[in-house]
Amino acid sequence: MRRLGEYLIFLWKMFSNRESFSTYLKLFFQECVTIGINSLFLIGFVSLFVGAVIALQMAYNIVSPLLPKYIIGLATREMMILEMAPTLSAIVFAGKVGSQIAGGIGTMRITEQIDALEVMGINSASYLVLPKIFAGMVMLPALAVLSGALGIWGGWLATIFGDLSPVEDYIYGIQNQFVAFEVPFAIIKAFVFGFIVTSISAFKGYNVKGGALEVGRASTEAVTTSCIAILAADFILADTLLS
Amino acid sequence: MIEIKNIQKTFQGKTVLSDISATFEQGKTNMIIGASGTGKSVLLKTIVGLFEPDAGSVFYDGRDFHQSNRKEQKIIRSEIGMLFQGSALFDSLTVADNVRFPLNVHSKMSESEKDDRVNTCLKRVGLEQAANKMPSEISGGMQKRVGIARAIVMKSQYLFCDEPNSGLDPQTAWMIDQLIHEITDEFNLTTVIVSHDMNSVMEIGEYIMFMYQGLKIWEGNKDTILDAEPKELRDFLFSNKLVRTFKGMQ
Ligand SMILES: Nc1ncnc2c1ncn2[C@@H]1O[C@H](COP(=O)(O)OP(=O)(O)OP(=O)(O)O)[C@@H](O)[C@H]1O
Numbered sequence: 001m002r003r004l005g006e007y008l009i010f011l012w013k014m015f016s017n018r019e020s021f022s023t024y025l026k027l028f029f030q031e032c033v034t035i036g037i038n039s040l041f042l043i044g045f046v047s048l049f050v051g052a053v054i055a056l057q058m059a060y061n062i063v064s065p066l067l068p069k070y071i072i073g074l075a076t077r078e079m080m081i082l083e084m085a086p087t088l089s090a091i092v093f094a095g096k097v098g099s100q101i102a103g104g105i106g107t108m109r110i111t112e113q114i115d116a117l118e119v120m121g122i123n124s125a126s127y128l129v130l131p132k133i134f135a136g137m138v139m140l141p142a143l144a145v146l147s148g149a150l151g152i153w154g155g156w157l158a159t160i161f162g163d164l165s166p167v168e169d170y171i172y173g174i175q176n177q178f179v180a181f182e183v184p185f186a187i188i189k190a191f192v193f194g195f196i197v198t199s200i201s202a203f204k205g206y207n208v209k210g211g212a213l214e215v216g217r218a219s220t221e222a223v224t225t226s227c228i229a230i231l232a233a234d235f236i237l238a239d240t241l242l243s
Numbered sequence: 244m245i246e247i248k249n250i251q252k253t254f255q256g257k258t259v260l261s262d263i264s265a266t267f268e269q270g271k272t273n274m275i276i277g278a279s280g281t282g283k284s285v286l287l288k289t290i291v292g293l294f295e296p297d298a299g300s301v302f303y304d305g306r307d308f309h310q311s312n313r314k315e316q317k318i319i320r321s322e323i324g325m326l327f328q329g330s331a332l333f334d335s336l337t338v339a340d341n342v343r344f345p346l347n348v349h350s351k352m353s354e355s356e357k358d359d360r361v362n363t364c365l366k367r368v369g370l371e372q373a374a375n376k377m378p379s380e381i382s383g384g385m386q387k388r389v390g391i392a393r394a395i396v397m398k399s400q401y402l403f404c405d406e407p408n409s410g411l412d413p414q415t416a417w418m419i420d421q422l423i424h425e426i427t428d429e430f431n432l433t434t435v436i437v438s439h440d441m442n443s444v445m446e447i448g449e450y451i452m453f454m455y456q457g458l459k460i461w462e463g464n465k466d467t468i469l470d471a472e473p474k475e476l477r478d479f480l481f482s483n484k485l486v487r488t489f490k491g492m493q
């Protein structure tokens with residue numbers, strides 16, 4: 001509970017007394033590139049395979065001849081867009097980017113680089129963290145969209161190479177009973193997760209005390225705490241937005 | 244000139260600084276000495292505003308730092324240069340960009356004026372050939388020199404150094420001391436150095452303040468320190484002498 005209070009104070013400190021807008025803009029674009037490149041490959045890879053596996057398992061589960069084959073496509077689409085694309089991307093993102101943010105900021109803390117910024121009169125919290133948070137909130141939704149697309153493509157590949165059903169059935173399945181709101185819903189989720197991962201990881205790194213060992217610990221904690229927070233937020237968002 | 248008056252600082256009920264007052268004059272290398280854990284770094288960080296004191300004030304040429312508003316503090320900060328114990332260079336930036344950093348924050352110079360200023364400062368510390376290296380690619384002594392260049396790039400008036408020669412070999416340590424001393428003279432800075440290296444104290448200590456467990460026990464200069472009365476200071480000096488003799492024997 002006390003940690004939560006400290007976290008909120010940290011967020012407040014970050015948004016008050018900021019630097020000039022142009023400073024942030026430059027840092028923001030740099031962060032977008034770093035964050036994007038960092039997690040692009042892994043998220044793409046994971047999504048492609050998860051989509052393929054979902055299709056395979058759906059095919060395996062459909063034993064009744066009464067169930068139409070297009071269910072494979074429909075289920076792959078539903079699971080990818082609603083859950084896998086935003087949530088799985090966020091968890092991979094926490095592992096790659098979150099740990100890197102906590103480690104990077106934690107190292108700056110123990111080597112007094114943060115003190116050096118403060119002595120120069122810079123609000124180190126907002127200077128270091130804000131660009132990362134905004135980059136996370138922009139890049140994670142983009143990555144989630146990509147993840148969804150790759151997952152559905154993975155299912156298509158599995159359908160063809162695993163000979164699960166006629167391709168036309170799969171194509172029909174991914175179009176059938178499509179609820180348009182699911183896409184913005186997934187993007188909102190990714191947006192929130194982007195904030196959660198970057199802010200929690202930065203908070204963990206910023207408050208490191210001690211040496212290299214503590215930086216390592218902060219990195220790990222950043223990932224575990226982010227994952228728990230992602231799943232909690234996932235539940236709350238589904239409960240409020242889908243009802 | 245920097246004046247500190249009745250500074251007190253407590254961490255979680257543990258008193259680290261009790262009622263410390265001192266005057267650090269312009270154009271002098273002022274030194275704060277004392278054993279490990281007596282609160283030297285905390286005092287330095289309180290003076291530069293990284294910590295709020297529980298009581299007391301810090302005056303930069305009459306301006307009360309901790310009572311100033313953000314804008315006034317920012318002006319004072321643009322006049323402060325600090326060399327950290329581990330140099331604290333930004334490890335994602337090149338040497339030149341590190342030195343340039345305070346200019347980007349505070350100065351309204353054009354890009355080419357900044358280039359010139361960075362070159363001048365790097366030349367002053369003898370590192371113009373390392374401008375495009377990363378901090379991880381240069382030695383500890385060179386990192387300290389970059390730290391000094393970064394500290395003076397804003398034409399600072401106040402220079403703070405936390406153990407400028409820790410972790411350096413005696414020759415490099417001597418060179419860093421001399422560099423700080425020369426720069427203090429050259430730009431008429433108010434310099435405050437935290438140290439527990441008796442060699443540098445005897446070389447460049449124009450004002451020396453001795454701390455013991457959060458208290459100021461003695462002040463003077465390098466000519467009077469060997470005749471100082473307080474037992475704590477004599478113990479401190481003697482143990483260091485012993486270390487030197489021991490070093491000489493090796
Ligand atoms: N942020 C902090 N929170 C709590 N206690 C602190 C903090 N910073 C310093 N201290 C405590 O203050 C005391 C003085 O520490 P300080 O770093 O000033 O010593 P020092 O004189 O600089 O020693 P050294 O020569 O080893 O650097 C230590 O006991 C330390 O544990």
Ligand SMILES: [Mg+2]
Nearest residue numbers: 283284285405
């Ligand atoms: Mg210290």
